[in-house]
Amino acid sequence: MTRPFLIGLTGSIGMGKSTTAEMFAEEGAAVWDADAAVHRLYARGGAAVAPMQRRFPGAVNEAGVDRGALKELIAEDPSVLKQIEAIVHPLVAADRAAFIAARPADVLVLDIPLLFETGSADQFDLVAVVSAPPELQRARVLARPGMTAAQFETILAKQLPDAEKRARADVVIPTETLEGARKVVREIMAQARGEAEDA
Ligand SMILES: CC(C)(COP(=O)(O)OP(=O)(O)OC[C@H]1O[C@@H](n2cnc3c(N)ncnc32)[C@H](O)[C@@H]1O)[C@@H](O)C(=O)NCCC(=O)NCCS
Ligand SMILES: Nc1ncnc2c1ncn2[C@@H]1O[C@H](COP(=O)(O)OP(=O)(O)OP(=O)(O)O)[C@@H](O)[C@H]1O
Structure with missing residues (x-):
């Protein structure tokens, strides 16, 4: 039996990991979520x-x-x-x-906020980073009930900066719009299915 294609999905707080993971699920991948596991x-x-x-x-x-x-x-x-x-x-x-x-499933997506921080990047066939401009990230996070600017800064300070995550990604998924993200999700799934078949 061939092994599944493993996609590591990460990105900083509020960049759109959960939304993008849902898109991968809609395209037929099985998704595991580190925060849900906790x-x-x-x-x-x-x-x-x-x-x-x-x-x-x-x-x-x-x-x-x-x-x-x-x-x-x-x-x-x-x-x-x-x-x-x-x-x-x-x-x-x-x-x-x-x-x-x-x-x-043949394609597995692992949604892991601290993927780089915990040193697991080399366990995946492909690492995708969700990213949007910092003003948009900030506005999205501060729109959440109970979130303060101070809490946002504290969490950001504990995460690897977005620029560094993008530099270490195999693919960056832009999350300014749903359509833009879905297009790249579909491209990644096409690549993953091709490689899962070849394996
Ligand atoms: C600190 C705790 C109690 C806060 O719980 P709370 O429900 O308020 O927040 P939540 O878990 O949704 O996290 C809020 C944000 O902080 C980020 N975050 C959580 N833990 C960490 C961490 N160890 N380092 C950096 N960022 C973190 C999350 O990804 C998220 O973006 C909780 O996150 C926790 O127990 N963390 C330790 C376990 C852990 O490392 N989890 C990360 C996934 S493996
Ligand atoms: N591609 C996109 N286009 C437009 N809005 C998006 C997109 N992706 C995410 N969003 C919006 O951004 C916000 C944050 O998204 P989401 O909850 O998926 O982020 P997250 O990275 O999982 O967050 P956290 O790290 O805090 O768990 C939500 O309001 C979501 O609707």
């Missing part, structure tokens, strides 16, 4: 609950890991994020490996 791991019965309970007892309740409590801990001590990542990232990697092993 939500499953943190939910009641999820694999991160017990290790997080041991390390941060106050941040776990009957519903699972409490993100609000984690954010308070990170605000008090920024090094807490690294400690959370040390627990969560290996579990996310295992969830992702299980998805790939199940091979739900």
Whole structure:
């Protein structure tokens, strides 16, 4: 059996990863979402609950890991994020490996906000970066309920800059318009299907 074609999809906050991942799904790819995996791991019965309970007892309740409590801990001590990542990232990697092993389609799209930051770029056949001008990114993110300019800046500061992501991409997907993004998604899918058949 040939192996599936693996597309890594990344981009900074608000650049359009989820919207673009949905387009890949409409074109027949199976999509795995790293943020959604973290939500499953943190939910009641999820694999991160017990290790997080041991390390941060106050941040776990009957519903699972409490993100609000984690954010308070990170605000008090920024090094807490690294400690959370040390627990969560290996579990996310295992969830992702299980998805790939199940091979739900010939073309698999892995939506990973921290793809470059976690050093997994070389695990994909193609890395696509969603990108839009910074003013548009800012306007989109600040339009979200509860998002402040300060929070936006804090998150941006923890992510690899957009210019660097674009430089490391195999393909940049422009997300100013839905049509522009869909055109490039279709081109990538055509390439992926061709290579999946040749493999
Ligand atoms: C810090 C936490 C509690 C904030 O939760 P909250 O629900 O408020 O926000 P959410 O998860 O939607 O993230 C908001 C934005 O920050 C980005 N972000 C999340 N974690 C990180 C991180 N470790 N480094 C950089 N950016 C991050 C997300 O991609 C998103 O753009 C939560 O993100 C968390 O537990 N993160 C650690 C796990 C992790 O690294 N997740 C990233 C995907 S593997
Ligand atoms: N190609 C596009 N054309 C027009 N608007 C878009 C496009 N892609 C995304 N958007 C809009 O931009 C906003 C952010 O998109 P989305 O939620 O997909 O980003 P994201 O990268 O997944 O965000 P985050 O990193 O915060 O999870 C949404 O309001 C969405 O409707």
